[in-house]
């Protein structure tokens with residue numbers, strides 16, 4: 001679903017590349033945590049996936065499209081296949097929960113009667129039924145993040161990208177939000193979560209893709225935040 005082949009990204013004016021020769025393959029239905037210290041290249045990877053920026057070298061395939069050759073006029077269709085969630089929720093403050101989610105469908109040109117069917121379904125999926133008439137300032141942080149997830153998912157994208165989705169939330173609320181992402185993943189959506197949150201990575205034990213200074217240093221199934229040391233050869237013992 002998402003393939004990077006020997007991808008290098010150099011920003012104009014940057015002396016070192018933000019990403020260096022990175023190759024990964026995230027399959028349909030995968031759930032991956034993308035980790036690494038600040039500045040290691042996580043946001044750069046997410047922005048490459050949505051074609052907000054382009055690679056300097058290497059190839060990127062997302063949902064069957066080669067982003068190197070994708071014409072600009074096809075970028076909106078690519079982005080319809082990708083939902084994105086951020087740390088700071090980015091909700092429309094003067095709109096209700098319902099309107100925030102409905103707006104994402106209006107801009108896609110979906111008819112009002114379809115929107116009326118789709119919005120309650122998605123609000124139920126993320127556990128927000130009953131709060132449709134509230135505005136963002138009348139919600140907790142966790143509820144606001146659920147609205148952001150609903151807005152990202154209402155167009156039924158194949159991929160959901162989350163950039164530090166629990167960064168503003170307390171531990172219990174963070175767990176609840178990752179449970180929502182996990183549920184969405186189990187229903188078939190490919191999920192990539194860039195995070196510094198050690199606790200959720202260790203709690204959910206998913207695939208861990210780790211960057212350091214723009215280089216891929218680990219890609220491990222059922223990983224923890226800190227790489228476990230490789231088993232050591234037992235010294236001083238002979239094998240019969």
Ligand SMILES: Nc1ncnc2c1ncn2[C@@H]1O[C@H](COP(=O)(O)OP(=O)(O)OP(=O)(O)O)[C@@H](O)[C@H]1O
Nearest residue numbers: 011012014018036037038039040041042043044045
């Ligand atoms: N628009 C830009 N122009 C120049 N350099 C940039 C730009 N965006 C990011 N960088 C640099 O690229 C490197 C990777 O940054 P990136 O934002 O991808 O890291 P990150 O892992 O997401 O960090 P954080 O966890 O702090 O969000 C950093 O050295 C950063 O300074």
